[in-house]
Amino acid sequence: MDIAIAGGTGVVGAHVSRIAQQRGHAVRTLSRSNGVDVRSGVGLEGALRGADAVIDVLNITTLNEKQATKFFRTTTAALLAAEDRAGVAHHIALSIVGVDRAPHGYYGGKLAQENEISAGAVPWTVLRATQFHEFASQMYARTSLGPVHPVVRMRTQPVAVTEVATRLVELAEGSAQGRSRDLAGPREEDLADMMRAWARHAGRGGWMPRIPMPGEFGRAMRDGLLLPGPDAQRGSETFAQWLSAQPEG
Numbered sequence: 001m002d003i004a005i006a007g008g009t010g011v012v013g014a015h016v017s018r019i020a021q022q023r024g025h026a027v028r029t030l031s032r033s034n035g036v037d038v039r040s041g042v043g044l045e046g047a048l049r050g051a052d053a054v055i056d057v058l059n060i061t062t063l064n065e066k067q068a069t070k071f072f073r074t075t076t077a078a079l080l081a082a083e084d085r086a087g088v089a090h091h092i093a094l095s096i097v098g099v100d101r102a103p104h105g106y107y108g109g110k111l112a113q114e115n116e117i118s119a120g121a122v123p124w125t126v127l128r129a130t131q132f133h134e135f136a137s138q139m140y141a142r143t144s145l146g147p148v149h150p151v152v153r154m155r156t157q158p159v160a161v162t163e164v165a166t167r168l169v170e171l172a173e174g175s176a177q178g179r180s181r182d183l184a185g186p187r188e189e190d191l192a193d194m195m196r197a198w199a200r201h202a203g204r205g206g207w208m209p210r211i212p213m214p215g216e217f218g219r220a221m222r223d224g225l226l227l228p229g230p231d232a233q234r235g236s237e238t239f240a241q242w243l244s245a246q247p248e249g
């Protein structure tokens with residue numbers, strides 16, 4: 001197959017790209033660093049000509065709901081319109097478990113993305129996954145106040161990014177199925193424990209106190225609204241197994 005990967009240079013996109021090539025597919029990567037700006041449409045038309053499927057793993061780093069909603073609506077609408085014109089048969093997108101139970105901040109943008117896709121003309125599949133194991137190091141970097149790294153109270157069931165990427169390619173190989181089964185990691189973890197374990201492993205210091213995040217989203221994180229339901233598919237790699245394979249600091 002010929003698969004276009006929007007955001008194919010990102011954390012999950014790079015794995016999707018590698019795995020798709022290993023499985024014998026022709027791959028094109030849509031990212032600004034490769035001359036395609038999905039948001040403005042620059043380079044998009046030509047980039048999709050002849051593609052059988054598009055996997056959308058674009059991202060914007062923001063917690064602001066307006067910004068996230070604008071980004072995901074604009075990029076999804078641009079992709080779907082270009083796919084329609086190019087005759088692309090299948091649009092696959094990665095979303096997050098719990099976006100409908102906690103549609104706030106960034107998650108509000110992801111829900112808007114899902115709504116745009118389901119209202120569109122291109123046959124689609126949406127995979128919701130839980131946080132990646134990398135979430136621990138991302139939160140460590142993003143929450144730095146000097147040596148203090150406050151950790152929001154969060155129940156999470158993180159999954160290996162390679163397992164998510166493999167699932168996305170499998171979905172692209174099949175026909176459109178609408179919402180597919182959610183994908184989560186094998187066990188629940190506590191975000192503060194994950195961050196401390198990652199910091200020890202990577203040779204990073206700092207004090208990582210647990211803090212409650214105010215507001216509805218904070219409550220959703222604490223109360224487990226972002227955890228998978230009983231029907232979710234479970235990946236096999238635990239956070240501890242993933243961590244032990246990472247370079248030590």
Ligand SMILES: NC(=O)c1ccc[n+]([C@@H]2O[C@H](COP(=O)([O-])OP(=O)(O)OC[C@H]3O[C@@H](n4cnc5c(N)ncnc54)[C@H](OP(=O)(O)O)[C@@H]3O)[C@@H](O)[C@H]2O)c1
Pocket residue numbers: 006007008009010011012013030031032033034036037038039040057058059060061094095096097110129130131132135
């Ligand atoms: N992180 C998690 O734990 C998690 C869990 C479940 C689902 N997800 C979802 O997975 C998706 C990917 O997340 P990620 O962490 O892999 O993202 P990421 O590492 O931030 O990568 C984002 C990608 O999007 C590209 N991009 C951004 N703006 C663009 C534009 N205007 N035009 C073209 N390309 C653009 C970037 O390339 P350039 O900068 O070169 O343009 C990059 O390839 C997101 O939708 C996220 O919601 C993430």
